[in-house]
Amino acid sequence: xxxxxxxxxxxxxxxxxxxxxxxxxxxxxxxxxxxxxxxxxxxxxxxxxxxxxxxxxxxxxxxxxxxxxxxxxxxxxxxxxxxxxxxxxxxxxxxxxxxxxxxxxxxxxxxxxxxxxxxxxxxxxxxxxxxxxxxxxxxxxxxxxxxxxxxxxxxxxxxxxxxxxxxxxxxxxxxxxxxxxxxxxxxxxxxxxxxxxxxxxxxxxxxxxxxxxxxxxxxxxxxxxxxxxxxxxxxxxxxxxxxxxxxxxxxxxxxxxxxxxxxxxxxxxxxxxxxxxxxxxxxxxxxxxxxxxxxxx
Amino acid sequence: xxxxxxxxxxxxxxxxxxxxxxxxxxxxxxxxxxxxxxxxxxxxxxxxxxxxxxxxxxxxxxxxxxxxxxxxxxxxxxxxxxxxxxxxxxxxxxxxxxxxxxxxxxxxxxxxxxxxxxxxxxxxxxxxxxxxxxxxxxxxxxxxxxxxxxxxxxxxxxxxxxxxxxxxxxxxxxxxxxxxxxxxxxxxxxxxxxxxxxxxxxxxxxxxxxxxxxxxxxxxxxxxxxxxxxxxxxxxxxxxxxxxxxxxxxxxxxxxxxxxxxxxxxxxxxxxxxxxxxxxxxxxxxxxxxxx
Amino acid sequence: xxxxxxxxxxxxxxxxxxxxxxxxxxxxxxxxxxxxxxxxxxxxxxxxxxxxxxxxxxxxxxxxxxxxxxxxxxxxxxxxxxxxxxxxxxxxxxxxxxxxxxxxxxxxxxxxxxxxxxxxxxxxxxxxxxxxxxxxxxxxxxxxxxxxxxxxxxxxxxxxxxxxxxxxxxxxxxxxxxxxxxxxxxxxxxxxxxxxxxxxxxxxxxxxxxxxxxxxxxxxxxxxxxxxxxxxxxxxxxxxxxxxxxxxxxxxxxxxxxxxxxxxxxxxxxxxxxxxxxxxxxxxxxxxxxxxxxxxxxxxxxxxxxxxxxxxxxxxxxxxxxxxxxxxxxxxxxxxxxxxxxxxxxxxxxxxxxxxxxxxxxxxxxxxx
Numbered sequence: 001x002x003x004x005x006x007x008x009x010x011x012x013x014x015x016x017x018x019x020x021x022x023x024x025x026x027x028x029x030x031x032x033x034x035x036x037x038x039x040x041x042x043x044x045x046x047x048x049x050x051x052x053x054x055x056x057x058x059x060x061x062x063x064x065x066x067x068x069x070x071x072x073x074x075x076x077x078x079x080x081x082x083x084x085x086x087x088x089x090x091x092x093x094x095x096x097x098x099x100x101x102x103x104x105x106x107x108x109x110x111x112x113x114x115x116x117x118x119x120x121x122x123x124x125x126x127x128x129x130x131x132x133x134x135x136x137x138x139x140x141x142x143x144x145x146x147x148x149x150x151x152x153x154x155x156x157x158x159x160x161x162x163x164x165x166x167x168x169x170x171x172x173x174x175x176x177x178x179x180x181x182x183x184x185x186x187x188x189x190x191x192x193x194x195x196x197x198x199x200x201x202x203x204x205x206x207x208x209x210x211x212x213x214x215x216x217x218x219x220x221x222x223x224x225x226x227x228x229x230x231x232x233x234x235x236x237x238x239x240x241x242x243x244x245x246x247x248x249x250x251x252x253x254x255x256x257x258x259x260x261x262x263x264x265x266x267x268x269x270x271x272x273x274x275x276x277x278x279x280x281x282x283x284x285x286x287x288x289x290x291x292x293x294x295x296x297x
Numbered sequence: 298x299x300x301x302x303x304x305x306x307x308x309x310x311x312x313x314x315x316x317x318x319x320x321x322x323x324x325x326x327x328x329x330x331x332x333x334x335x336x337x338x339x340x341x342x343x344x345x346x347x348x349x350x351x352x353x354x355x356x357x358x359x360x361x362x363x364x365x366x367x368x369x370x371x372x373x374x375x376x377x378x379x380x381x382x383x384x385x386x387x388x389x390x391x392x393x394x395x396x397x398x399x400x401x402x403x404x405x406x407x408x409x410x411x412x413x414x415x416x417x418x419x420x421x422x423x424x425x426x427x428x429x430x431x432x433x434x435x436x437x438x439x440x441x442x443x444x445x446x447x448x449x450x451x452x453x454x455x456x457x458x459x460x461x462x463x464x465x466x467x468x469x470x471x472x473x474x475x476x477x478x479x480x481x482x483x484x485x486x487x488x489x490x491x492x493x494x495x496x497x498x499x500x501x502x503x504x505x506x507x508x509x510x511x512x513x514x515x516x517x518x519x520x521x522x523x524x525x526x527x528x529x530x531x532x533x534x535x536x537x538x539x540x541x542x543x544x545x546x547x548x549x550x551x552x553x554x555x556x557x558x559x560x561x562x563x564x565x566x567x568x569x570x571x572x573x574x575x576x577x578x579x580x581x582x583x584x585x586x587x588x589x
Numbered sequence: 590x591x592x593x594x595x596x597x598x599x600x601x602x603x604x605x606x607x608x609x610x611x612x613x614x615x616x617x618x619x620x621x622x623x624x625x626x627x628x629x630x631x632x633x634x635x636x637x638x639x640x641x642x643x644x645x646x647x648x649x650x651x652x653x654x655x656x657x658x659x660x661x662x663x664x665x666x667x668x669x670x671x672x673x674x675x676x677x678x679x680x681x682x683x684x685x686x687x688x689x690x691x692x693x694x695x696x697x698x699x700x701x702x703x704x705x706x707x708x709x710x711x712x713x714x715x716x717x718x719x720x721x722x723x724x725x726x727x728x729x730x731x732x733x734x735x736x737x738x739x740x741x742x743x744x745x746x747x748x749x750x751x752x753x754x755x756x757x758x759x760x761x762x763x764x765x766x767x768x769x770x771x772x773x774x775x776x777x778x779x780x781x782x783x784x785x786x787x788x789x790x791x792x793x794x795x796x797x798x799x800x801x802x803x804x805x806x807x808x809x810x811x812x813x814x815x816x817x818x819x820x821x822x823x824x825x826x827x828x829x830x831x832x833x834x835x836x837x838x839x840x841x842x843x844x845x846x847x848x849x850x851x852x853x854x855x856x857x858x859x860x861x862x863x864x865x866x867x868x869x870x871x872x873x874x875x876x877x878x879x880x881x882x883x884x885x886x887x888x889x890x891x892x893x894x895x896x897x898x899x900x901x902x903x904x905x906x907x908x909x910x911x912x913x914x915x916x917x918x919x920x921x922x923x924x925x926x927x928x929x930x931x932x933x934x935x936x937x938x939x940x941x942x943x944x945x946x947x948x949x950x951x952x953x954x955x956x957x958x
Contacts, residue, residue: 007485008413010490010491011411011412011413011414011491012412012413012414012415013491014408014412014491014492014495015408015412015413015414015417016408016414017404018404018405018407018408018412018495019404019405019408019409019412019414019420021401021404021405021461022401022402022404022405022461022462022466023405023420023424023461024461025401025458025460025461026424026427026461026463028442028458028461029435029439029458029461030427030430030435030461030463031423031427032438033434033435033436033437033438033439033442034430034434034435034438036438036441037434037435037437037438040437040438047441047444089315092311093311093312093315095308096307096308096309096311096312097308097312098308099304099305099308099309100305100308100309100312101305108316109312109316111575112316112319112320113315113316113319114571114575115319115323115571116319118516118520118564118567118568118570118571119520119564119567120519120520120521120522120537120538120541120563121520121522122520122522122538122539122541122542123520123538123541123560123563123564126541126542126545126556126560127322127325127326127557127560128322130553131322131325138325170318170319173315173319227429227431230431231431231432231433233433233522233523234522234523238522238542252433252523255433256433256523256526256527259437260440260527265437265441268437269437269438272431272433272434272436272437273434275431275433275434276430276431276434279429279431280429283429
C-alpha cells in the first residue's frame, strides 16, 4: 500500500508527529544525558562552583581507587551469582510445575512465585534485614535450633554479599520462572515422547533435550538478568548501607555516594561510564558466545 | 505408574517448599504488623498473628497529623512520617507516568509499526540501543537538567523524565505489528484518514498491550527507590518506599510492628493492581521474553 | 521381532472411557493397522503399547512379557510420530544415532548402523543437516531411520503420513511396505486413512468409540464386513445403504425397496427368510458392484435417472437416487454420455449385504462359492 504516493506522505506526516514526543524525550533523558555524562567525566564539578577541566585524571584515579575496585568486584560477583541462582531455580521450578496436573495448583504456584516481584526492593530489604539480624533474626534462630549455629549474615564481611544475593534472588524468583514457563511451553510434546522412547530420560533428557531447546530463553534471561543485577542499589543500601566496610558496597552505591554525597559529579560520571562499558562488554561477550551454544529454530 | 508418581511427588514437594519460602516471610510481616510493639521482636518467632493491634496501622496513618494537633499517638517516630501524604505522592507520580507512557508509547509504537517516516529503521535501532543504558549513567545529568529548571525536589521532576520509554515503545510496536494490515486497508478503502485508521482501529485493538504497559509502569514506579532518593529531599515530597525506610530509621531499635504496618499498607495498591492485571503481567514478560 | 498381545485393555480419562476393554493378538512380524475415525482410541492404544500412557485396566504383553509397568525405553519398541518429533538442535546423524549412544553401543557399531540405514532411506548426503533444513518427506525418513536403527522388536507408527501431501504420501507408503519386507519386524500402524490401511496391512483392526469393530485381512474386511460401520468405512467411495424389507409374494421372497421396487432375495439368505421378515433392514451394496449390465450370474437390472456424473478417467461414477437415498455406481466411461438422462444398471446380487437397522450388524449369509 505504501506505493501510493499520497498515502506515503500522509503516513510520513502522522508518523513524524507520533514519534516526536517520545524521541524528544529519549534524546533529552537518555541519549543526551549519556553524552553529557561522558563529557562530565573529564571535569571536576561540585555543582556549586564552576566546572574545572580535569582531562584524564578521573580515569587515572579510578585505576588506583581501591574502593572502586572493591565495589566493582562486588557488583560483578553479585551479578554473576544472581544470574546463576535465578536461572537454576527458575528452570527447576518451571520443570516442576509441568508435573502438576491440577490447574488450580498450577495457578496457585505461579501466583505465589510471582508475588515478590510486585514489591519494592526497598521494602523487601527492610523486612529481610530483620530476618537476617544476627541476634534477633528468625533465620539464625532456626539455624541454632537445628544445630548449624548462627551466621553473621549482615555483619560479616565474608557473608554479607551472599545475604544480599539471597534477598535479591528471593525477590526475583518469579522472573526467570515465568520466562522458563514460556520457553517450555514451546517445546512440542511429541519430542518429549520421542525422548522417552529413545531412552533419553531423567538427567539425560534435561541435558540433551530441555536445555538445548530452551537455550534462547536461558540466553535472554542471562542477558537481561545481568544488566539488572549489575545495577543493584536498593538491596545493599537498605540492608547494610554498604557495610561492614565496603563488603556490601556495589558500584551504583559508590556512584551515588561520590556524586550526591561527596558532590564529586565529575568522578561520579566517570564511574558511571565505567559501569556502562562493563555492561556493554559483558553483553557483547554473551552475544558472541551465543553462537556456540544457543540454538534457534 | 510408579515413575510418574515419584516425579510428581518430588515436584510438588519442591514447589511447596519454595512457595513456603516465599509466603512465610510475608506472613510474618503481616503478623508482626498486628503485634504489640513490645512483642514484635520476640523469639521464638510467632508466624501467625497473636494480637490484633490495629492501632499500629492507625499510628502509621495518622500520628503525623495527630501530633500537629497536639495529640500524641504511639511512639515519636511515626509522627515524623506523613504516610497518607506519601501515598498520595506515589499515586500522583504513578498515575501521570502510566497515562503518559501508555499514550506516548502507543503513538510512537504505532509509528514504528505501521507508519513511515524518514530514518525509521535507524531510529528504531537507536531506541532499542538506549534500552541498554542503565539509569545510573543518566541520573547525574538528569539531576543537573532538572535543577536548572528548578524541578528537583518535586514530583514533576520525577514524572517527566519517566514518560518517554524505549521499552514501552518496543512493547506497543510488537502489539501493533500483530494486528493484520488488512484492517487498515479496509479502512482506507472506506476513505479514512491516517489518524482515523489509528484512532478507530489500531488504538482500540492495542488495548491488551496498553494494559500490560500500564501495569508494568504503575508497579515499577510505585516501588521505585533510587530516583526518588536522589531527586526528592523534603520529607513531605517523599514517595512510599522512602517513607518506609524513614519509618525504619526513626524506629531503629524496639518495636518494628509499626514499620511492618507501613509495609503492609504500601503493598496494598500494588497487590490490587496485580490481582486485576496478573494475566497481563505474565503475558507481558512472555511477549518480551520468548521471542528473544 | 516379537509378538504383541493386548488383553482387556482400557483407558479412562476422568469419566471418559477412551479405550474400552480391547483385545488383539499380533503375530511375529505382522503388519497390523489400527484404523478408525478421530477419537476412536487408536492413538491412545498405540501410546499405551509404547508406554507413553498408562493403562487403566488390562495387560500389554510384548514377546510374552507383561510390560505394563516397564518404561518406554525398556520395552524394545521404536516409534515414528505424526509430526516426526525430530530433535531440532541435532543433525540427522545425531538424531538417528542418539538412542544408540544412550544405550552404550560403541562408536564404530553406531557409525556402521547409521550409515546403513541412511543409505537405505536415501539420507546419506543429508547426515550433517539440521531438521529445519529438510523437507517434510526427508524429515519423515529421518524419523523412520531413527526407529529402524534401533532394531527393535516392534515398530510403532502414529499417523506418520498425515502431514505429507498426497503424492508424497503414496511414495512413502511404498517405502514403508518395502522396509517391512526387508526387516520383517512386527509393525503396529495407526491411521485414519482407510486406503493406507488397505494397502499396507496384513491385518486391519477397525476401531470405533474405543471398541474394536472388526479384525481381519484387508480382503476379509472388504468382502465380509460384520457391521455397517466397517462396511461404510472400508472401500472408497463408500458403500450405498438403502432401507428395505423382506416380503413374501407368491411364495417367493423379495427385497422390497421403498418405492415398490422388488428384487428377488438372493440365494445366500434363503434359509433365514422368516427371521428377516421380522427385521427392519438396510440393503448395502458397493459402487463397484452396481455397474453397466454385465450379465452377472445373479444380477438385477434397474433403470435409474442420473443426478450427477463424475468422470475419473478409468471409471465414471454415476450418482442417482434409489430407495429415497443418494447412491453411487461405477460404470465404464464409454457406457455413459452426457446426453442420456437415464441408464440401465445391473446390481451383482452375490455381493450385496443386508444390515439389521437396529443393531447395525450385517446379517450373516451362507457363503457361496
